[in-house]
Amino acid sequence: MLRLYDNRLSGNGYKPRLLLGHLGRAYERVEIDILKGESRTPEFLARNPNGRIPVLELEDGTCLAESNAILFYLAEGSRFLPDTPLGRAQALQWLCFEQYNHEPNIAVARHWLQHIEMTEAQRAQIPARQEGGRAALAVMERHLTETPWFVGEAMSIADIALYAYTHVAGEGGFDLAAYPAVSAWLARVAAEPGHVPMDPAPVGVVAPPA
């Protein structure tokens, strides 16, 4: 059975959880307390030398890191990965955007504001992170005024990757009401059959719906 090393507060961990829910695939979920350093132990670093969750452990013990690479792997051959080279590349374009322009601003602002005691250096960076996050939301808003889904005619891993931290952007100090097309898209994603919420994260073995 697939095993997911994960943290319940993490949007990066929620991405594969959400896709696995849509795929109806069973997996075992292992909670890693990143605030207690459990992602930096020698045992964990053997699974991912970069010391980050999520990590997907395959049936043969092979470990795959990076949430968006895990999404791509799980989605191959399913309706959540476009079936043309251009469609796949466009999905990847949004996954790269998510990791470079969206997550470091929106997820990091949320993490610092909600989950830790900020240092002075972190506090000083909050305005820049929020400015970067608003710029990312503006790029999404512009795209979503033209099309209901990020790539093609249906929900794909591009939507799943971007949903993870966008739907909790309020916790990072972002006002989603200012982005009506983004807000309507969030509701579309959450209304898809098979949707699972980020919170509460499931415990132990997660079985597909009967």
Added chain:
Amino acid sequence: MLRLYDNRLSGNGYKPRLLLGHLGRAYERVEIDILKGESRTPEFLARNPNGRIPVLELEDGTCLAESNAILFYLAEGSRFLPDTPLGRAQALQWLCFEQYNHEPNIAVARHWLQHIEMTEAQRAQIPARQEGGRAALAVMERHLTETPWFVGEAMSIADIALYAYTHVAGEGGFDLAAYPAVSAWLARVAAEPGHVPMDPAPVGVVAPPA
């Protein structure tokens, strides 16, 4: 013919240039002066609303952004993209690592130190960026002591993506001599047939070798 909107100083732009050289594919290169704001004009934003180079314009006018998505697109069906789902996902894992842990530290430190007049806020961030860059190089070093290439038995887009800013990391204040496995891998990449240098960037139409 493919058209690449690019900047001669950019490692992100160099990634597709290097792969196109290996593929022996002709393309037209258009220089965008990012320091003069040419990636933020309305004309450019119509090609990439995120306002960044590189952008690959296909024969039919479709524009694809994000250097690593462009690499994946150009490599499909070639020896530079692994031909198994796990191999593709492992290549993507390193592409995600490059965009999240490597580029924001190594490329940004290089850009700030070499190409602009730093603000006080930027100058204050240099030590943290260099610490993050050294951590990324340490992850690469650990992997490359075990295997000659990042994924599989030959050079892939994972190597091309990571080569782009690693080989100029010295310009960001990093001492590559401290990473002997990384240094040996840089030499391996540069010795591959079809290799093209980052500097000078070619001008106008780039034809494949006869």
